[in-house]
Amino acid sequence: MKRFFGPVKMAEPRVSDAEQELFGGPLRYDMGWSHHEHAGLDLTMMSALRSMPALVGATLRMAWSADRRALLAVAVSEIGQGIAAAVGLLAINAVMHALLAGTGSAAQRLHALLPGLLAAAAIGVVNSALSAWSTSRAGRLEPMVERIATTQYLAAAVGVELEAIDDPDFRRLVDVAQYGPASARRMIGACVAALNGLISLITTAGVLAVLHPVLLPLLILIAAPRGWGAMRVAQERYVSVMSWIEHVRASRLIGNLLTERSAAQEVRLHAVGTFLLSRYQRMAESAEAEQERLASSKALTEWVASALSGLAMAATYGAMFWLIMTGHMSLAIAGTAVIAVRTGSASLGALVMNINQLHEESLYVRDHGRFLAQAAQRIIPEGGDPVPEQIKEIVLDRVTYRYPDRDTAALDQVSLTLPMGSVTAVVGENGSGKSTLMKLLSGLLLPQDGALRWGDADITVLDRSQVFERVSLLTQDFQRWPVTAAMNIRLGRPAHAATSQDLQPSVDYAGAGPVIAKLPDGLRSLLARMFRGAIELSGGEWQKVGLARTHWRSSTSQADSVLIVDEPTSALDPEAEIEAFDRIRRLAAPNRAVVLVTHRMSGVRHADRIYVLNHGRLTEHGTHDELMTAQGRYAAMFDAQAAQYAPNAGIPKPAAPTVADPA
Numbered sequence: 184m185k186r187f188f189g190p191v192k193m194a195e196p197r198v199s200d201a202e203q204e205l206f207g208g209p210l211r212y213d214m215g216w217s218h219h220e221h222a223g224l225d226l227t228m229m230s231a232l233r234s235m236p237a238l239v240g241a242t243l244r245m246a247w248s249a250d251r252r253a254l255l256a257v258a259v260s261e262i263g264q265g266i267a268a269a270v271g272l273l274a275i276n277a278v279m280h281a282l283l284a285g286t287g288s289a290a291q292r293l294h295a296l297l298p299g300l301l302a303a304a305a306i307g308v309v310n311s312a313l314s315a316w317s318t319s320r321a322g323r324l325e326p327m328v329e330r331i332a333t334t335q336y337l338a339a340a341v342g343v344e345l346e347a348i349d350d351p352d353f354r355r356l357v358d359v360a361q362y363g364p365a366s367a368r369r370m371i372g373a374c375v376a377a378l379n380g381l382i383s384l385i386t387t388a389g390v391l392a393v394l395h396p397v398l399l400p401l402l403i404l405i406a407a408p409r410g411w412g413a414m415r416v417a418q419e420r421y422v423s424v425m426s427w428i429e430h431v432r433a434s435r436l437i438g439n440l441l442t443e444r445s446a447a448q449e450v451r452l453h454a455v456g457t458f459l460l461s462r463y464q465r466m467a468e469s470a471e472a473e474q475e476r477l478a479s480s481k482a483l484t485e486w487v488a489s490a491l492s493g494l495a496m497a498a499t500y501g502a503m504f505w506l507i508m509t510g511h512m513s514l515a516i517a518g519t520a521v522i523a524v525r526t527g528s529a530s531l532g533a534l535v536m537n538i539n540q541l542h543e544e545s546l547y548v549r550d551h552g553r554f555l556a557q558a559a560q561r562i563i564p565e566g567g568d569p570v571p572e573q574i575k576e577i578v579l580d581r582v583t584y585r586y587p588d589r590d591t592a593a594l595d596q597v598s599l600t601l602p603m604g605s606v607t608a609v610v611g612e613n614g615s616g617k618s619t620l621m622k623l624l625s626g627l628l629l630p631q632d633g634a635l636r637w638g639d640a641d642i643t644v645l646d647r648s649q650v651f652e653r654v655s656l657l658t659q660d661f662q663r664w665p666v667t668a669a670m671n672i673r674l675g676r677p678a679h680a681a682t683s684q685d686l687q688p689s690v691d692y693a694g695a696g697p698v699i700a701k702l703p704d705g706l707r708s709l710l711a712r713m714f715r716g717a718i719e720l721s722g723g724e725w726q727k728v729g730l731a732r733t734h735w736r737s738s739t740s741q742a743d744s745v746l747i748v749d750e751p752t753s754a755l756d757p758e759a760e761i762e763a764f765d766r767i768r769r770l771a772a773p774n775r776a777v778v779l780v781t782h783r784m785s786g787v788r789h790a791d792r793i794y795v796l797n798h799g800r801l802t803e804h805g806t807h808d809e810l811m812t813a814q815g816r817y818a819a820m821f822d823a824q825a826a827q828y829a830p831n832a833g834i835p836k837p838a839a840p841t842v843a844d845p846a
């Protein structure tokens with residue numbers, strides 16, 4: 184019994200050996216993120232039914248705000264169809280009476296049939312016209328609702344703090360919620376159909392109750408098992424989708440890697456292709472096994488539901504037979520009742536299916552709603568004090584930051600000052616916290632301890648959008664937008680209109696002139712390999728376009744600002760690298776502080792101040808000469824790099840292996 188009526192449980196994850204091998208275990212949601220809000224994961228029938236009105240209400244509110252006239256038109260036409268169905272039944276009842284209970288000759292009885300038949304025909308015409316009207320209005324509403332839900336989803340995703348995007352739980356919610364808009368669209372159709380079913384059921388039930396009171400409960404008995412079956416199947420499917428979503432995503436990821444350009448070389452050279460392909464197949468097979476399990480479970484549930492419904496149908500006809508035999512029901516009424524029970528059970532069955540679809544879709548709409556609610560809590564706050572035009576310096580005062588899923592702080596009590604007009608370099612080993620420091624400086628992350636001040640104002644009281652306005656960022660993994668070269672530069676400050684002439688100084692500044700000259704359409708060339716006629720640039724060429732974008736951003740604002748460059752030259756050849764560092768230094772202006780993060784020690788020696796980060800702590804700072812004299816970590820890093828280029832250093836000898844290589 185529990186198998187059919189208990190809460191839907193997630194299938195025990197069966198770990199495929201491919202998953203174990205590639206990911207170290209099963210890739211499944213533990214549903215923990217759902218649990219904390221809705222204790223006991225609301226997948227019982229009653230809780231599903233309880234939460235549905237609110238979710239249907241939310242979708243209808245979206246439809247109302249999209250086009251209230253269309254929504255009203257749908258409601259009116261559906262109510263009209265329901266009334267037409269009841270009037271149609273009454274017309275049939277009149278026909279039955281004329282046929283079975285009428286008196287007179289056959290011709291007279293046929294004449295008496297005519298008004299009822301004509302009325303039924305006219306009602307049929309009205310009904311189909313109303314149905315067509317409803318279909319056309321619902322067809323208008325559906326894409327609008329999907330668009331509104333998608334826009335809400337995207338707006339919420341772009342508006343949240345960077346910390347939320349880095350949070351794995353929130354990221355999962357972002358993934359799950361993407362199904363919400365399409366479900367909201369389908370909910371409109373399901374709402375319309377459910378409304379139609381409900382109204383025609385109410386009217387049919389009204390007619391049945393008038394014909395004989397016992398017919399109504401019997402009608403409900405027929406449809407109840409089907410309703411239960413449909414809901415149960417929907418819940419099982421939802422739980423399955425949720426528990427397998429990571430698995431599906433992982434096997435899709437492997438599939439994509441096999442065809443991706445960036446992986447093409449290793450796929451071939453290391454024979455990764457055939458290896459991953461076999462794992463992909465094994466993972467797909469375990470997903471297929473889950474589909475099969477679901478289909479068998481669905482078949483069993485539906486079979487039980489149909490059997491129970493069939494029993495109820497037999498009981499109904501048995502009761503009618505008994506009523507006729509005992510003279511409690513006339514033959515004419517019984518004839519109409521048979522038709523009404525058939526129409527009623529059909530519309531009840533359809534209603535149940537529609538409510539089931541509503542329920543299934545509402546589960547996804549609920550995730551969408553939950554995402555919007557969480558995003559609203561993690562949104563970058565709007566408003567705040569304006570950032571003063573002149574700020575003199577940006578100060579970090581004993582700032583600490585720890586990523587949500589980490590035990591140790593990425594930055595620990597870091598203090599530094601960035602005066603306007605200066606170039607500050609930050610160096611340190613991999614993972615020492617340089618990029619985290621840049622995210623804090625730019626206002627993308629907020630200090631968890633300590634303070635970050637722009638001039639005299641603490642960043643927490645400032646209008647963050649104005650802080651962002653003042654920051655230019657060039658990172659090594661800057662976005663390569665699949666748009667034209669001109670737009671790639673202009674996206675540094677998209678709100679600022681720009682002609683090709685306006686962008687030319689930025690192109691010249693970045694030394695990107697020869698790159699653009701090589702393109703078939705100059706700045707108008709599309710830079711995206713996936714589109715026909717588009718061009719792909721090399722890594723170094725892209726970096727020049729990135730530098731031009733940064734210049735465009737910096738040159739379009741005169742207010743005091745900060746320019747952050749994080750490994751800007753990683754893909755540049757030695758000559759271009761020297762030029763690039765020179766250009767970056769030249770960007771330091773009286774109204775601009777430049778912060779440079781790099782592993783290339785030659786690029787930092789001319790910086791006004793150099794800070795050395797080690798395991799999230801600032802260990803040294805000073806000018807190049809001061810730090811070299813101090814003979815600390817900086818001097819060691821600088822000497823190590825310089826030694827590789829010293830004229831008499833020769834080719835550096837590889838260190839002797841500490842463990843003998845058996846190969």
Ligand SMILES: Nc1ncnc2c1ncn2[C@@H]1O[C@H](COP(=O)(O)OP(=O)(O)OP(=O)(O)O)[C@@H](O)[C@H]1O
Nearest residue numbers: 349586589593611612613614615616617618619620
């Ligand atoms: N989004 C994140 N979520 C969790 N931990 C992170 C995240 N980003 C960085 N970290 C961790 O924070 C620490 C500092 O990382 P950060 O990227 O700031 O170092 P970095 O000095 O810029 O390194 P690299 O020179 O390799 O670019 C590392 O231990 C890293 O694993």
